[in-house]
Amino acid sequence: MSDFFVQFLNGVTIAMTIYLIASGLSLVFGVLGVLNFAHGSLYMYGSFLLFTLMRSVFHSPDSFWIGLLVVPLLVALLGAALEVGFLRFIYRADPLYQLLLTYGLVLILSDVVKLIWGAENQSVSRPPGFNGSVAIFGQLFPSYSIFILLPCGVVTMIGLYVFLNRTRLGRIIRAATQDREMIGALGINVRLLYTGVFALGAWLGGLGGVIAAPMGAIYPGMDLDIIIDAFIVVVIGGLGSLAGTVLGALIFGLLRSFGILFVPQFETLFIFILMAIVLVVRPQGLLGQHVTSGH
Amino acid sequence: MNTSQTTLTVPRQVTVSTRAAGGDKTTWVFVAALVLLYWVPEAILYMGWAKFWITLLAEVFIWGLFAVAFNLLMGYTGMISFGQAAYLGIGGYTAGLLLKKISGFPFALGLTAAPVSGALAALIIGYFCIRLTHTYFAMLTLAFSMIVYYTVFKWYDFTGGDNGLIGIPVPHWVQDPTFANYYKFVLVVTLVGVYLLWRIVNSPFGKTLTAIRENPDRASFVGINVKRYQLYAFIVAGAFSGLAGALFMINERSVYPELIFWTRSTQVLLMSILGGVYTFFGPIVGAFMLQLMDADITKDYPQIWQLFLGSMLVLILYGLPGGIMGFIQARDIASTDDAATRVRKAMGEFNRKFWYFFAAMLFFTGFFRILQAPDTWVTTVLLTAAQAAVGVLLCAWMLRQLNTFAPVWRIVFLLFPLLPLGLHIALSTPLSGLMIIVLWAVFIYSYLWQDEIREAFSQPHRAALATTPGA
Numbered sequence: 001m002s003d004f005f006v007q008f009l010n011g012v013t014i015a016m017t018i019y020l021i022a023s024g025l026s027l028v029f030g031v032l033g034v035l036n037f038a039h040g041s042l043y044m045y046g047s048f049l050l051f052t053l054m055r056s057v058f059h060s061p062d063s064f065w066i067g068l069l070v071v072p073l074l075v076a077l078l079g080a081a082l083e084v085g086f087l088r089f090i091y092r093a094d095p096l097y098q099l100l101l102t103y104g105l106v107l108i109l110s111d112v113v114k115l116i117w118g119a120e121n122q123s124v125s126r127p128p129g130f131n132g133s134v135a136i137f138g139q140l141f142p143s144y145s146i147f148i149l150l151p152c153g154v155v156t157m158i159g160l161y162v163f164l165n166r167t168r169l170g171r172i173i174r175a176a177t178q179d180r181e182m183i184g185a186l187g188i189n190v191r192l193l194y195t196g197v198f199a200l201g202a203w204l205g206g207l208g209g210v211i212a213a214p215m216g217a218i219y220p221g222m223d224l225d226i227i228i229d230a231f232i233v234v235v236i237g238g239l240g241s242l243a244g245t246v247l248g249a250l251i252f253g254l255l256r257s258f259g260i261l262f263v264p265q266f267e268t269l270f271i272f273i274l275m276a277i278v279l280v281v282r283p284q285g286l287l288g289q290h291v292t293s294g295h
Numbered sequence: 296m297n298t299s300q301t302t303l304t305v306p307r308q309v310t311v312s313t314r315a316a317g318g319d320k321t322t323w324v325f326v327a328a329l330v331l332l333y334w335v336p337e338a339i340l341y342m343g344w345a346k347f348w349i350t351l352l353a354e355v356f357i358w359g360l361f362a363v364a365f366n367l368l369m370g371y372t373g374m375i376s377f378g379q380a381a382y383l384g385i386g387g388y389t390a391g392l393l394l395k396k397i398s399g400f401p402f403a404l405g406l407t408a409a410p411v412s413g414a415l416a417a418l419i420i421g422y423f424c425i426r427l428t429h430t431y432f433a434m435l436t437l438a439f440s441m442i443v444y445y446t447v448f449k450w451y452d453f454t455g456g457d458n459g460l461i462g463i464p465v466p467h468w469v470q471d472p473t474f475a476n477y478y479k480f481v482l483v484v485t486l487v488g489v490y491l492l493w494r495i496v497n498s499p500f501g502k503t504l505t506a507i508r509e510n511p512d513r514a515s516f517v518g519i520n521v522k523r524y525q526l527y528a529f530i531v532a533g534a535f536s537g538l539a540g541a542l543f544m545i546n547e548r549s550v551y552p553e554l555i556f557w558t559r560s561t562q563v564l565l566m567s568i569l570g571g572v573y574t575f576f577g578p579i580v581g582a583f584m585l586q587l588m589d590a591d592i593t594k595d596y597p598q599i600w601q602l603f604l605g606s607m608l609v610l611i612l613y614g615l616p617g618g619i620m621g622f623i624q625a626r627d628i629a630s631t632d633d634a635a636t637r638v639r640k641a642m643g644e645f646n647r648k649f650w651y652f653f654a655a656m657l658f659f660t661g662f663f664r665i666l667q668a669p670d671t672w673v674t675t676v677l678l679t680a681a682q683a684a685v686g687v688l689l690c691a692w693m694l695r696q697l698n699t700f701a702p703v704w705r706i707v708f709l710l711f712p713l714l715p716l717g718l719h720i721a722l723s724t725p726l727s728g729l730m731i732i733v734l735w736a737v738f739i740y741s742y743l744w745q746d747e748i749r750e751a752f753s754q755p756h757r758a759a760l761a762t763t764p765g766a
Contacts, residue, residue: 035430089613095430096375100568101612103561107605114598228441228557235434269445276438280423283431 002137007257013145015253016153017212021226022233022245024204030177030240031197033095037102040227041109042202046075046209047218048117054124064127072206079202083195113220126214144214152211160242173197177240232275238288247287325490332482336475346473353478355586356485357542362566362578363492364535370572371496372528373508377433377560378440379536382413384555386537387544391460402466406541413537414530421529425522437557444555459551469545481542488535495531496575504528569611571618580620584730591663591725623738638751645742646694652735653690657683660728667725702752705743712736
């Protein structure tokens with residue numbers, strides 16, 4: 001039983017990390033109709049900006065908390081700039097051309113990272129007090145994942161839910177996922193809305209980057225590693241559906257952790273097989289609504 | 296054509312003019328290409344250039360075949376696959392495994408097995424993929440290619456896993472020290488492959504695919520089984536991708552899982568976009584451009600290659616959605632225009648695009664020279680400025696003469712690119728710059744040898760047209 005629980009908790013930890021990234025991807029797709037390849041790059045910028053903040057600006061592990069507040073905002077600014085500078089001009093084109101445009105941004109952003117931060121692996125320390133581990137059912141868990149990663153994931157989840165369902169702006173955004181033209185006809189500034197949603201998506205990506213940074217290496221190329229995983233999660237859950245993203249992330253995380261237990265080596269393969277099965281049987285994803293034409 | 300429902304911002308005339316130019320003439324282009332390119336290794340060895348160019352060119356040919364096969368899906372049928380490398384890998388691994396595991400397995404049979412296995416895999420995978428469209432299609436092809444990738448990557452006993460499959464026996468005649476034989480072998484196989492694809496896209500089958508791309512609903516109304524044709528296109532693309540995979544294998548005498556990784560699928564996508572997806576030869580041009588620029592840049596500046604590539608992609612998507620070949624072939628002529636208007640419009644376009652090519656050539660040669668020799672950037676800037684000054688005067692004067700429609704100027708213009716070409720070979724500028732000049736020549740030929748323009752040049756009284764110089 002305890003083994004099972006340990007793997008379960010592991011899975012949930014993985015799920016939370018990937019959820020933070022995939023939720024932004026899904027949100028942007030839902031509203032803008034763009035599958036944003038560059039979302040992984042925003043995640044990477046979150047990690048690298050945190051690295052700079054902690055190593056070069058404040059020189060102290062305590063500054064993780066400042067980073068947690070500031071860095072996602074910086075990444076959101078970067079996202080807004082990308083939307084205003086590039087994506088805005090191409091909404092009318094085929095969605096796949098938009099996908100290609102964001103892929104061009106991936107290429108550009110990844111080399112800019114190498115030019116600024118170099119090609120080496122970097123790392124940041126965990127915030128003081130969260131370096132150790134806690135024992136749960138006699139198994140040691142890093143206290144960082146239990147006390148920071150999980151709460152952050154849950155808070156973001158609830159926050160997004162409340163924002164989208166209980167606030168006026170959230171309702172507008174949800175309406176935009178249903179019918180963009182109608183929203184414009186009702187007098188909403190759609191351009192601003194798109195920029196805002198893209199910035200929010202970038203904020204989530206940056207937050208994911210900040211939270212993931214102390215748990216592993218920070219390196220150029222982490223953008224490509226994460227984006228495919230995020231694609232899997234949103235496709236399984238349903239492109240554009242936030243509840244689906246939660247479910248997709250949980251399935252992804254649990255398949256990873258239990259897969260390592262039962263079929264080591266092949267767990268990644270199973271995830272892709274699941275993605276293919278979902279796409280074949282239910283293209284809109286487990287919790288997605290109809291496949292919108294043109295996407 | 297005007298009622299096309301797809302929203303790609305690409306001039307549709309492109310496809311029309313490609314078709315119009317088809318027929319037997321292109322067969323001779325293939326023969327000419329074979330004869331000309333066949334002796335390139337000898338030329339390179341004779342000139343004492345680096346042998347590395349021989350293998351690089353062979354690699355470009357393979358990429359070209361792969362890109363044309365991919366473009367059968369993207370450009371002709373309108374399905375953007377993000378997992379085309381799967382069939383490349385399956386072809387390469389099939390040929391490699393057969394040759395390595397069964398001793399004495401005939402080389403020719405191993406090579407034939409590659410397209411067959413590629414087609415079979417495409418049949419199975421395509422059966423599921425063609426049910427989806429757009430982003431979902433792209434995601435499913437991606438998923439399947441990753442399934443293939445991880446299967447190969449993890450199945451150590453059979454495929455060698457991430458160590459790859461090394462030391463695959465290939466006949467002695469393809470592994471000569473200068474790679475000249477290998478080059479010729481690749482040249483012949485890729486040219487035959489591309490020629491077959493050319494015949495396919497110009498057959499009724501190919502036209503049906505284009506009809507499906509333009510409007511799947513209408514295609515099905517006239518009785519075309521859309522899904523079945525899409526599956527056929529998928530299989531054909533898979534077969535030729537498999538063949539390209541086997542060729543990649545022969546070069547290294549080994550295969551690695553990287554052959555199947557998704558970034559390779561995006562690379563072939565980039566080539567197609569760069570060269571132009573709505574033209575048959577566009578992807579080959581894209582393959583040349585990408586590989587030559589790669590060779591020019593990554594030699595000294597590997598850290599900015601992706602930055603450069605990404606910027607090119609963004610520029611192409613905004614500025615030239617039809618790619619380079621699309622830019623060359625696009626005409627803004629309406630079907631209602633009379634002959635005089637057509638000529639005037641075409642000449643206006645010619646003038647405008649001529650200057651674009653001139654600017655692109657200056658940029659490319661200047662940029663790549665600075666990259667190659669950053670210390671002498673002052674000289675390069677001065678040289679480029681001088682080139683620009685002389686070029687602007689010369690080209691402006693020449694274009695004015697051209698607009699008088701004196702027949703001799705058409706010939707002068709066709710020979711004109713020889714001047715910058717010779718200059719660049721003499722100054723030993725990077726290959727990417729030469730590439731632009733070659734494209735410039737292609738552009739000049741494709742405009743000035745159109746029927747209407749030829750007629751205008753041959754009839755003196757049309758000189759009245761010349762009253763509209765410039766764009």
